[in-house]
Amino acid sequence: MKATHVPALILLGTAGTIVAAQSGTPPTSPVPYPEGYRTWTHVKSTVIGPTHKSFATVGGFQHIYANAPAMAGYRSRAFPEGAIIAFEWLEMRDNQGAFAEGPRRQLDVMIKDSTRFASTGGWGFQRFAKDSKTELAATPTSRQCFACHDQRRKDGLVLSTYRP
């Protein structure tokens, strides 16, 4: 059913990534870097501590930020077009049990655009490398992101909740 909503503007790549084609839009990533996300609303945080089995690869802070449309979505669980959620991964420094923020590991972004991302539930997904605006094309793919997020349809495909 979703396939019928994919417009001619969008081509679905073989790896499940979505690419723009034949339009006025430059052929860049369909999910732009979320400029200014650090000033958006802080939704919540989690920390992967030193005793966690995956500390070596994902240890540290996870901060979630939402732009204004996304904040409306957190309240209604119906995320409007233009909603953007930034999931920031930071390393941490352990000072005798007090943890401080370290450099950024990566930044995950999801953006709501039902037309462009019709094949992945209306959301586009992208990971940016370390403290840069360089896209990470490796895993997870947009399809892999979607597979997990799609299990939370009742929540608008967003896993987190806002802590008022």
Added chain:
Amino acid sequence: MKATHVPALILLGTAGTIVAAQSGTPPTSPVPYPEGYRTWTHVKSTVIGPTHKSFATVGGFQHIYANAPAMAGYRSRAFPEGAIIAFEWLEMRDNQGAFAEGPRRQLDVMIKDSTRFASTGGWGFQRFAKDSKTELAATPTSRQCFACHDQRRKDGLVLSTYRP
């Protein structure tokens, strides 16, 4: 020198707390609860983990939020009138090394008003109890807060820095 700047409106209590008197202002705390602080800019976070010696009393997340005037101050280190910084203490839940946010322990607030708080470097300090808007009049007193913050005069008496 500071004492000469204390206006007649303000009386300095015996315990170092500041109380309003004889004005149109209701006789409530001079530092109001920072309504909406959760939507202000998230400055940074720290975590006191389970292995920290003070975990039992202060373990968990510490999130710092700043209103727009305070954000200008973080950039210039000259905090303008009306700057408010909210320091939020949350308990935490440890799920095999993954830490989730728990209920609020307390909320510390500092607000810049050079006239009203001339005796404490232009900043008023207040702690609110748990997840309430009830002031905690116990320790630390406004004077005790000031004694520590005053050691950072070059930074505008603010201990934290903004993580861009």
